[in-house]
Amino acid sequence: MQTFLNLLQDSRRWTAVLIVVGILGIGWIGLTAAPSAATTGGLIPSPRAGFLAPDFTLATTTGEQITLSDLRGQVVVINLWTSWCPPCRAEMPAIESVYQANKDDGLEVLAVNSTFQDDPEAAAQFARDFGLTFPILLDMDGAVSNRYQLQALPTTYFVDRQGIIREVIPGGPMKESLIQSKVADLLAEEVSEQ
Numbered sequence: 001m002q003t004f005l006n007l008l009q010d011s012r013r014w015t016a017v018l019i020v021v022g023i024l025g026i027g028w029i030g031l032t033a034a035p036s037a038a039t040t041g042g043l044i045p046s047p048r049a050g051f052l053a054p055d056f057t058l059a060t061t062t063g064e065q066i067t068l069s070d071l072r073g074q075v076v077v078i079n080l081w082t083s084w085c086p087p088c089r090a091e092m093p094a095i096e097s098v099y100q101a102n103k104d105d106g107l108e109v110l111a112v113n114s115t116f117q118d119d120p121e122a123a124a125q126f127a128r129d130f131g132l133t134f135p136i137l138l139d140m141d142g143a144v145s146n147r148y149q150l151q152a153l154p155t156t157y158f159v160d161r162q163g164i165i166r167e168v169i170p171g172g173p174m175k176e177s178l179i180q181s182k183v184a185d186l187l188a189e190e191v192s193e194q
Contacts, residue, residue, distance in 0.1 A: 047148040049167055053078070053159045054147045058112065058137035061124040066110065066135055069163065075102075075186040077109045077179070078157040080145060082118040083126040085153040091173035092130045098179045099134050105187050106161070109134035114150065116142035158182045160189060 045054040053076075057067040068076065079095060081088035092111075099109045113123040115138040127136045139145050148157070152170040156179075160166050167182060 047157070047165065047168070049165050051165055052163050053157060053165050054144075056144045056147065058139060058144060061120065061127060061136045061138065064135070066137060068110070068159075071108050071110075072163050073161050074106045074108045075161060075183060076159040077107070077183065078112060078148075078159060079109065079154055080112045080114055080139075080148060080150050080156075081154040082114050083122040084118065087172035088154045089126075089130075091154060091179075092126075092132065094174060094176035094179055096130065096132055096134070097176055098183055101180070102183055102187060103134075107183055107187065110137055111135065112137045112139050112144055114142065114145045114153070115140045116145070158186060160186050 045052045047054060053068060055067065055069045057065055059065055068078075077095065077099075079091075081092070083089075095109060095111070099107060111127075111132065111134060113120075113126075113136060115123060120138055120140075123136055123138060126132075137144075148155070154172045155168065155170045156172070156174060157165050158167045158169075166186060169178075
């Protein structure tokens with residue numbers, strides 16, 4: 001028993017044991033770690049770049065139902081906004097301009113109004129005031145805003161033809177040139193078979 005107690009009190013041995021365990025632990029982590037892109041391939045829905053855009057179905061201001069996953073094969077810009085948000089108001093004409101220039105090439109814009117923080121009539125009036133021609137979706141209960149972890153208004157998600165979020169831009173207003181460059185890059189990519 002005394003020999004065991006002497007071993008426990010030898011600080012040099014404990015230091016050596018801790019160093020060996022630390023080296024083995026670091027080695028094990030290095031050997032078994034896989035990059036997150038390799039483990040998910042973007043197939044797990046998450047509101048972050050490199051991941052599949054979380055699916056949703058929302059009604060438009062005219063009552064039509066739109067489901068994000070039905071738009072696979074198109075480049076989709078998802079913009080979360082409210083009618084009372086000054087940066088949202090400032091960037092909507094730029095989004096409309098980019099939409100008009102690229103809709104025939106496979107661009108779709110989904111303007112998701114955070115209606116739980118706004119009003120359906122205010123959203124519809126906003127669309128009329130700005131002459132918006134893309135779908136205005138109503139997130140009445142905040143489910144999409146929560147799913148997309150909305151933290152700033154506006155927030156814009158650029159989604160490629162496979163449904164993968166390629167970039168997230170929180171806040172605004174975005175300039176038309178920035179929106180156009182993001183959209184043009186995505187439209188230039190071919191649809192890959194999965």
